[in-house]
Amino acid sequence: MNFLKSSVGRKVLMAITGQLMVLFVVVHLLGNSTIFIGLINSYAEHLHSLGPFVWVFRLALLAMVLTHAYYGIQVTLENRAATPQKYAVNRQLKVSLAGSSMIWTGLTLACFIIYHLCHFTARLTSDVAGFAGQVPGDVYRMLVTSFSHGLTVFVYVAAMAALCLHLFHGIQSFFQTMGWNSECSLPLFSKLGKAVAVIVLLGYGSIPVAILAGILS
Amino acid sequence: MSSHNEHKSMTLTLIVWRQKNATAQGKFDTYTAKGITEHHSFLEMLDVVNEDLIKGGKEPIMFDHDCREGICGMCSQVVNGVPHGGQERTTVCQLHMRKFKDGDTIYIEPWRARAFPIVRDLIVDRTALDTIIQAGGFTSCHTGGIPDGNAILISKPDADYAMDAAECIGCGACAAACPNSAAMLFTSAKVAQLAALPQGKPEASVRVKKMLDAHKECGFGNCSNHYECQAACPKGINVKFIAKLNREYLKAQFA
Ligand code: HEM
Ligand code: SF4
Ligand code: FES
Numbered sequence: 091m092n093f094l095k096s097s098v099g100r101k102v103l104m105a106i107t108g109q110l111m112v113l114f115v116v117v118h119l120l121g122n123s124t125i126f127i128g129l130i131n132s133y134a135e136h137l138h139s140l141g142p143f144v145w146v147f148r149l150a151l152l153a154m155v156l157t158h159a160y161y162g163i164q165v166t167l168e169n170r171a172a173t174p175q176k177y178a179v180n181r182q183l184k185v186s187l188a189g190s191s192m193i194w195t196g197l198t199l200a201c202f203i204i205y206h207l208c209h210f211t212a213r214l215t216s217d218v219a220g221f222a223g224q225v226p227g228d229v230y231r232m233l234v235t236s237f238s239h240g241l242t243v244f245v246y247v248a249a250m251a252a253l254c255l256h257l258f259h260g261i262q263s264f265f266q267t268m269g270w271n272s273e274c275s276l277p278l279f280s281k282l283g284k285a286v287a288v289i290v291l292l293g294y295g296s297i298p299v300a301i302l303a304g305i306l307s
Numbered sequence: 308m309s310s311h312n313e314h315k316s317m318t319l320t321l322i323v324w325r326q327k328n329a330t331a332q333g334k335f336d337t338y339t340a341k342g343i344t345e346h347h348s349f350l351e352m353l354d355v356v357n358e359d360l361i362k363g364g365k366e367p368i369m370f371d372h373d374c375r376e377g378i379c380g381m382c383s384q385v386v387n388g389v390p391h392g393g394q395e396r397t398t399v400c401q402l403h404m405r406k407f408k409d410g411d412t413i414y415i416e417p418w419r420a421r422a423f424p425i426v427r428d429l430i431v432d433r434t435a436l437d438t439i440i441q442a443g444g445f446t447s448c449h450t451g452g453i454p455d456g457n458a459i460l461i462s463k464p465d466a467d468y469a470m471d472a473a474e475c476i477g478c479g480a481c482a483a484a485c486p487n488s489a490a491m492l493f494t495s496a497k498v499a500q501l502a503a504l505p506q507g508k509p510e511a512s513v514r515v516k517k518m519l520d521a522h523k524e525c526g527f528g529n530c531s532n533h534y535e536c537q538a539a540c541p542k543g544i545n546v547k548f549i550a551k552l553n554r555e556y557l558k559a560q561f562a
Pocket of ligand 3: 377382
């Protein structure tokens with residue numbers, strides 16, 4: 091059976107694409123955090139000065155998201171088909187909320203990614219219409235304008251909560267899928283993954299919340 | 308053994324899955340188990356209920372069992388939502404009624420997975436596990452003279468590792484517990500055991516691929532790394548063997 095049909099092969103693809111996206115998420119967070127030291131505009135300009143590389147990155151990320159989501163949905167459908175009848179009583183000893191909601195947090199992330207690109211990348215939504223066409227323009231002002239709306243802040247924080255849950259299970263899962271676990275490393279990777287997941291939530295969440303609270307204005 | 312326990316007898320309510328055959332519609336029936344002592348094993352408790360049923364001219368509750376000492380892997384019941392009942396490293400035949408209290412209600416269900424069709428009541432067909440082993444869970448060897456016991460040296464850590472994996476009794480509780488019905492713990496135990504030993508190494512890459520193919524073709528799901536299997540496994544097979552299987556599979560891509 092070919093790698094892309096096999097159970098482990100597809101999981102490895104998901105794990106690698108997922109983990110590369112985690113790397114991106116962490117780097118993106120570091121970049122965004124420059125807002126707290128007043129450097130986000132120059133950070134944005136630096137990024138855009140990379141010219142065609144920006145598009146190479148974007149296409150690579152797109153390929154990763156699509157591969158990951160495609161196999162995530164496929165594998166989940168197979169798993170459901172493998173369990174046609176549920177138990178009347180099902181006491182689970184180990185399965186976590188994060189683990190069993192991977193498909194739902196994943197699909198939430200897919201919706202968020204589309205919205206986020208329409209919002210701050212393409213600037214199609216009404217709150218940032220004034221910034222459309224500027225590349226990159228005054229990113230700081232754009233963020234402050236946008237996150238002065240409670241609903242927008244809520245959507246971003248909720249999406250980061252979904253990401254946090256996804257990574258709560260996902261990061262340790264990556265190490266196991268790649269076969270890098272031993273009896274003693276598994277609990278360590280599990281703690282590491284949960285820590286990264288919480289840092290991602292707090293880090294990303296702090297920006298819109300700080301703006302809404304008037305700490306950044 | 309304290310003397311007052313000897314007189315204690317429990318009455319329990321059992322809610323048991325009854326199903327005539329693979330295609331029939333199954334349903335839960337309720338039974339009362341009377342005169343159960345804390346020294347009865349779970350299966351002996353069912354024996355007591357079945358004797359009453361037979362005396363009353365009714366069909367006894369069918370369940371799989373053989374050794375009743377936790378080594379054959381035949382017993383297979385989901386007790387109150389956990390395969391083998393949830394006592395650590397214990398098969399359901401070794402689960403004792405002292406774990407229950409007078410008046411308890413106990414749900415008893417068969418393994419549920421597409422790959423394990425129900426034969427009758429609590430008995431499921433676990434041929435799929437044999438199919439996976441037949442696909443590669445062995446070492447090919449030529450017959451001949453008796454090999455010299457010391458001709459192939461195996462280090463103590465390797466031998467221990469292989470023995471830990473070899474503890475699997477093939478009961479299928481891992482797949483029954485898995486929310487995806489993946490029998491990955493079972494498959495990985497054999498892959499890891501043989502891959503750790505010099506006798507198993509030559510066929511390691513063919514073995515892991517063939518066993519994984521068979522696993523999928525039998526209708527088991529994919530592992531999502533929930534580790535529910537390890538918690539339910541009566542032999543405490545560790546999920547590090549699944550990591551080993553993944554490693555072996557990746558290595559096999561380059562072999
Ligand atoms: C775009 C929509 C997404 C969908 C539909 C999705 C879906 C899934 C699903 C269903 C799983 C579990 C698969 C299984 O084990 O059964 C999973 C695992 C994972 N996801 Fe996502 N996901 C998405 C986005 C993301 C993003 C943006 C990241 C990272 C920032 C990510 C990181 C991971 C990681 C690291 C894993 C664990 C990989 C493994 O199985 O070893 N996912 N995803
Ligand atoms: S790994 Fe454990 S639960 Fe699975 S078949 Fe072997 S003994 Fe049973
Ligand atoms: S009957 Fe043999 S292990 Fe339970």
